[in-house]
Amino acid sequence: MQPERRPYIRDSEENRREALIAATQALVAEGGPQAATVRAIAARAGVTPGLIRHYFGSKDELTRAAYTALVDGMTDKGADALAGVGADPGERLAAFIAASLRPPVVDARAVGLWAGYLHQVQSDPDLLAQHELSYLRYRDQLQELIAGLDRGAPIPDEQLRREAIACNAVIDGLWLEGSILSHSFQQGELVRIGLASVGAILGVTLTNYPMFIPELSGPSATILP
Template identity: 70%
Template sequence: MQPSRRLYRRDSEENRRSALIAATQELVAEGGPEAATVRAIAERAGVTPGLIRHYFQSKDELNRAAYRSLMDGMTAKGSDAIEGVGAAPAERLAAFIAASLRPPVLDAGAVVLWAGYMHKVRSDPELMAVHEAAYLAYRDTLQKLIEQLPRETVPGQTRREAIACNALIDGLWVEGSLLSGTFAPNEVISIGLQSAGAILGVDLMAHTSRLPEFNRTPT
């Protein structure tokens, strides 16, 4: 069966860039970075190979943009979730964590794509820089939310807590995405909130009334 090919059409530069990034992500998820050749990307995106050079100086630059798009998109989903809840710090933190452990962030394809780039991170300093920036952006957002909790802390505590919570969320994201059938509905989110709450000494499960997973009226 031949892979899907996007039909060529005139489009804005932003949409064309997005199409190239999406095509690259699909190919890396299917066969690793080696599968994302210029010719394959162009065919998948429905453009000529030469047009890729108009938007990206090299295939490596396109790969970095694709990885950045994946990582930044997951952080953005958490930030968007904060906008839908109240002002209570624990509620905002719970919303951010929950958004990181539900679809579309919780997704087997996203984990496979992420894993496809991991072996290149150590050999590509610029890709490593993208990885580091994405990690710090997520961790710093998490730390700022933790710092808003009404409790006493000592210097350096919230940074260590953010690192620990980030590692917890990462692990649940991988297993919850790849082994979704082994978890009950909302179980991954509940484990994440309970475990992060244990690290922070805060009952995050008490602040889930506005989360879509926990505010449905039983039928």
């Protein structure tokens, strides 16, 4: 079967790059990294194979760009959520967590795409380095939000780091299971569990921000302790 081919159109460099990244991600999600050949990527994006080298230098660079777009895109959703809240540190942390545990971040296709890259992350030092940068970008944002909480006394940087690692692990686990087994969770349940669990790690209450859980926004909302 021939891969689906988009019609050739004259477009901007940015749009061409985005089309190549999207094509790479779609092929990896559908058939794993081995499905994302140069020819298949070009056909899916509606460009000639030579444009991959023109815009990215090599297929490996395109692979790294596609992976970066995936993981940094999920971090960006959390950062975007902060623009819609005030200065209250607990509210900001809750908004960041909630954005990480609901669609479009929680998504079976995103998990499939992420899993498709795992083997390459271990075998490609450059991709591993990019993975580390993206991981630290999310964890550092989380640590900064945790550091802003008023817990009655200054918290040492090393403790903040350990707390961010632990909270990140909880969020990652909920994201993974919630994306793959979405039918096993009630609406908003991932967010409720995430807020309660991160709050327990930090010794604070984050479940008193029901505005981040749609079905709990009414006056009779019931949330986890």
